[in-house]
Every structure is written in C-alpha cells, then in structure tokens.
Amino acid sequence: MENHDLLPRRGYRGRLAPSPTGYLHIGHARTFWTAYKRAREAGGKLVMRMEDLDAQRSQPEYVDAAVEDLRWLGIRWDEGPDVGGRFGPYLQSQRHAVYLDAWKLLLRLGKIYPCRCSRKDIEAAVAAPHEGGSVAADEQDDEPIYPGTCRKYHRVVAQIAGSRARELEEPEGLSWRFTVPSSEIIEFEDLNLGRQRFVAGRDFGDFVVWRRDGVPSYQLACVVDDAAMQITEVVRGADLLKSTARQILLNRALGYVNPSWYHCKLLVDDSGKRLAKRHDALSLRALRDLGLKPDYIVSAEVPVEA
Numbered sequence: 058m059e060n061h062d063l064l065p066r067r068g069y070r071g072r073l074a075p076s077p078t079g080y081l082h083i084g085h086a087r088t089f090w091t092a093y094k095r096a097r098e099a100g101g102k103l104v105m106r107m108e109d110l111d112a113q114r115s116q117p118e119y120v121d122a123a124v125e126d127l128r129w130l131g132i133r134w135d136e137g138p139d140v141g142g143r144f145g146p147y148l149q150s151q152r153h154a155v156y157l158d159a160w161k162l163l164l165r166l167g168k169i170y171p172c173r174c175s176r177k178d179i180e181a182a183v184a185a186p187h188e189g190g191s192v193a194a195d196e197q198d199d200e201p202i203y204p205g206t207c208r209k210y211h212r213v214v215a216q217i218a219g220s221r222a223r224e225l226e227e228p229e230g231l232s233w234r235f236t237v238p239s240s241e242i243i244e245f246e247d248l249n250l251g252r253q254r255f256v257a258g259r260d261f262g263d264f265v266v267w268r269r270d271g272v273p274s275y276q277l278a279c280v281v282d283d284a285a286m287q288i289t290e291v292v293r294g295a296d297l298l299k300s301t302a303r304q305i306l307l308n309r310a311l312g313y314v315n316p317s318w319y320h321c322k323l324l325v326d327d328s329g330k331r332l333a334k335r336h337d338a339l340s341l342r343a344l345r346d347l348g349l350k351p352d353y354i355v356s357a358e359v360p361v362e363a
C-alpha cells in the first residue's frame with residue numbers, strides 16, 4: 058500500500074482530517090493508519106483536524122465517534138480538538154476568521170468571482186449542448202465542470218480589486234468561485250502513486266471557494282489549514298487527486314508552499330465499487346462489534362482499486 062523508498066522530509070508534520078458526516082469505515086482506517094505510520098517513521102508530529110464545516114451533514118456524535126474509533130485502532134496524535142496544541146482551534150467550525158482572511162486576499166488578488174448559479178442551473182447547463190463543445194462531467198468527485206456562466210463577473214471583480222474590494226468585508230450570501238487558468242497543466246509527484254497530471258478547465262472547472270450558506274468550501278478551508286498548521290505532507294485517499302490539483306492552484310494564489318502529497322489507493326467492495334460511508338457494514342464500529350482486532354483491520358490484504 059505504501060512506498061517506503063521515499064523518505065519523508067525533516068520536521069515532518071502530517072494530519073488526519075476526518076469529516077464527521079458518518080462513521081469511519083475500513084477505508085478511512087487504512088488511510089489514517091498510513092498517515093500515522095508515516096508521521097511516526099519520520100519522527101514527526103501528527104495533527105487531528107475535524108472538517109466539520111458542513112453544518113447540515115456534520116454531527117457532534119460523529120466527531121466523538123471518529124476520535125474514539127481512531128484511538129481504538131491505536132492511532133495517536135500530538136495536536137487536535139481533544140488534546141489542544143499551538144495551532145488550534147482544530148475544529149474547522151471554529152476557524153471562520155482565518156478562512157475569511159484568505160477569501161479577502163483572493164478577492165483583492167482578483168482570483169475569484171461571485172456566482173449566482175444554483176446547482177440546478179449548473180446541471181441544466183452541463184446537460185444541454187454547450188457552445189464551443191460538450192462539457193464533461195467530473196467523474197472523480199462528482200462535481201460537474203462549471204460551465205462558466207458567471208465568469209463574466211471576474212473582470213468586474215478584478216477591476217475593483219484593491220479599491221471597493223477593500224470595503225467588501227463578507228462574501229455577502231453569494232457563492233464565490235476560483236478562476237482556474239484554462240488549459241494549464243497541473244503536474245505533481247505523488248509519493249505513492251507517482252507523477253500525476255491534470256488539465257485545468259478540462260479535468261475540473263472554476264471551483265467554489267465560498268459557499269452561499271456562508272462557509273468556505275472544503276478546498277479553501279483545507280489549504281488554509283494545511284498552511285496555518287504547517288503541514289509538510291498530506292496523506293489522503295486517491296479520490297482526492299483532482300482536489301489536490303485544485304489546491305495546488307489555491308496554494309499558488311495565496312502564496313503558500315505546497316506540502317508533499319501521498320494518496321492512498323482506495324478500497325473496493327466485492328463488486329469492485331469504492332467503499333463509502335454508506336457501507337455501514339464496513340464501519341469500524343461494526344467490524345469491532347464483530348470482534349475484529351485493530352491489527353487485522355490495518356494489515357489484512359484487502360482489494361484496492363487498480
């Protein structure tokens with residue numbers, strides 16, 4: 058599952074970033090175990106950060122369950138919501154001000170624009186035959202590639218950047234999108250999967266950095282926190298490879314240094330489908346109730362995506 062040839066950097070800081078929207082399953086366990094092991098082998102630190110920004114889907118019950126399940130598995134962290142640390146708070150729901158500063162910076166730099174499209178509008182535009190060619194759906198993370206309807210506001214925002222942008226203190230109930238440099242190739246070396254290559258505008262479109270419901274998107278919160286918490290290596294599932302490409306663009310815009318990337322192959326079920334939180338039978342809780350031991354869960358041979 059891992060590549061041991063590539064030694065981690067000195068001063069290693071890794072992180073575990075669960076979303077408390079359901080019980081963790083065996084796939085999360087394997088990824089988090091890898092993150093734990095790499096931090097330990099590097100003699101580094103591990104940070105636990107709770108990604109609980111989605112107020113509708115996040116539940117306090119799942120926050121507690123994630124902490125309990127990961128501890129049961131034998132994973133220990135040096136900083137986190139339950140143990141504190143100098144880079145806290147470690148619950149994203151308590152870090153609004155940090156994200157707002159990043160949003161303001163992106164606005165001043167003219168990198169984002171407001172978007173009024175509803176999910177329905179986007180789906181309709183994507184489904185309809187589109188001027189200038191067809192619009193591909195983003196299969197990897199299920200987000201349709203934004204057709205660019207509100208991109209026209211980009212120029213306006215860029216013009217006011219530095220003047221009225223300074224007065225604009227809040228995202229004002231709109232969603233905001235990052236303008237991706239169309240056709241730019243985003244390449245990076247993944248420490249587990251090797252060279253990765255994505256094309257902005259083709260593999261993913263202008264993505265949301267601030268949501269209409271008043272919270273930053275996963276992409277923005279994640280890069281802001283990884284930078285603020287001085288994370289040197291991000292270990293996560295391969296389902297987030299395209300998100301990494303987006304985050305590389307955000308890091309560049311915000312002047313952050315990229316961490317190293319290590320994506321773990323995803324586990325699949327009997328029919329070859331990726332595991333998801335809905336596979337309740339494979340939740341750590343259920344496996345523990347069945348009497349499975351942590352050692353087995355982290356080391357058993359399990360089918361992974363090709």
Ligand code: GLU
Nearest residue numbers: 074075076108279292293
């Ligand atoms: N919170 C994200 C998830 O559970 C992971 C984010 C990340 O590792 O960057 O899918």
